[in-house]
Amino acid sequence: MNLLLFGPPGCGKGTQSVRITRWLGIPGISTGEMLREEVASGSELGREITSILSAGGLVNDELVNRILTRRIARDDCRNGFLLDGYPRTLSQARFLEKHLDSAGLAQPLVLHLDVPLGDLKRRIAARRQCPKCGHIYNLLKDPPIKKNQCNEDGEFLIRRRDDHPNVVNSRLEAYQSWTHPVLEHYHNGNYHRIEGELPPNEVYAQVEAAIEGQMVRVLR
Numbered sequence: 384m385n386l387l388l389f390g391p392p393g394c395g396k397g398t399q400s401v402r403i404t405r406w407l408g409i410p411g412i413s414t415g416e417m418l419r420e421e422v423a424s425g426s427e428l429g430r431e432i433t434s435i436l437s438a439g440g441l442v443n444d445e446l447v448n449r450i451l452t453r454r455i456a457r458d459d460c461r462n463g464f465l466l467d468g469y470p471r472t473l474s475q476a477r478f479l480e481k482h483l484d485s486a487g488l489a490q491p492l493v494l495h496l497d498v499p500l501g502d503l504k505r506r507i508a509a510r511r512q513c514p515k516c517g518h519i520y521n522l523l524k525d526p527p528i529k530k531n532q533c534n535e536d537g538e539f540l541i542r543r544r545d546d547h548p549n550v551v552n553s554r555l556e557a558y559q560s561w562t563h564p565v566l567e568h569y570h571n572g573n574y575h576r577i578e579g580e581l582p583p584n585e586v587y588a589q590v591e592a593a594i595e596g597q598m599v600r601v602l603r
Contacts, residue, residue, distance in 0.1 A: 384409070384463040384597065385489050387470075389566060390496030391558045392551065393507040394579045395586060399496065400467055402587055403594070410459045414468035417450045418442065428453070444474045452482055466491070471561050476568050492597045493569045494590060496579035500555065507551050511540035573597070 384407060390396040404411040421429040422436075428449060435442055447469070455464055470476040483490055498506075509522040513533035520527050520540060527533060531540050544550060566574075575593040579586055 384594065384601075385483070385491040386463070386465040386594075387491045387493045387569070388465055388467045388496070389493065389562060390579060391498065391503055391562075392545075392554045393503045393510070394496040394498045395583055396467065396496055398583055399494075399587060399590055400465060403590060404465055406591075407463065407465075407594070409463040409465060411465045411467060412454055412469075413466075414447065414471070417447075417454050417469075421450050421453075444472055444478070447471075448475060448478045448482075451479070455488075463489075470565055473564055473568055476565050489601075490573065492594065493566075493572065493574045494577055494593060495566060495574065496577045496586065498579040502580045503555065504548075504551065507546050508548065510543070510546050512543050513538050514541050 386403065386409075388396055388400055388403075388411075390399075400411045418432060422433050423429070428446070432442055432446060432450075435446075451466075451469060454460070470479055480490065505523070506521065509524075511520050511522060511531070512518070513520075513536065515536050515538040516533060518533060518535060520533075527540065529537075532538065533540060545554065575589075577586060577589045577593070581589075
């Protein structure tokens with residue numbers, strides 16, 4: 384099964400991605416991960432990406448699409464994959480459809496973790512991270528045992544740079560600008576809106592229902 388997971392910063396997408404991929408036994412693939420792996424491989428494509436990034440440029444759709452096709456052709460994707468952060472543009476969405484068709488692969492099930500803007504800002508404002516082990520806490524829903532200290536190593540928690548209010552607003556605006564046309568593109572297809580403001584287990588129950596419904600349709 385091939386899945387696309389959409390959701391704004393702070394929606395809990397990372398938590399759901401881990402649970403989904405463990406359940407289905409498929410890899411979770413982010414655009415950033417694909418770029419980093421290609422650069423680390425030292426391939427010709429990776430060197431091309433390094434050159435662009437070193438010059439302060441942006442990796443264009445054509446390059447991202449090439450990276451995607453290489454990544455989902457790997458053996459670990461033979462039973463499907465979950466994409467996080469791709470497609471980011473209508474061009475990428477259309478490319479993905481054509482590529483999956485030409486490769487004889489199933490079109491994706493689209494899961495959109497939708498969370499009201501106010502809830503997102505409250506979640507992110509309460510987020511703290513241990514600078515040593517990297518564990519993330521939420522001061523409202525998952526606070527540390529000792530105030531502002533990591534449960535594992537006692538380090539004082541910090542607010543990540545990306546979680547500061549001015550950065551959060553910019554990230555949310557950027558997300559809305561790129562995701563709206565892409566989600567509109569998928570809206571009349573195999574699209575499922577998930578109420579992402581609910582507790583994680585309730586969010587996952589919606590995700591499970593959408594995926595199981597797709598499994599039933601495939602088996603018919």
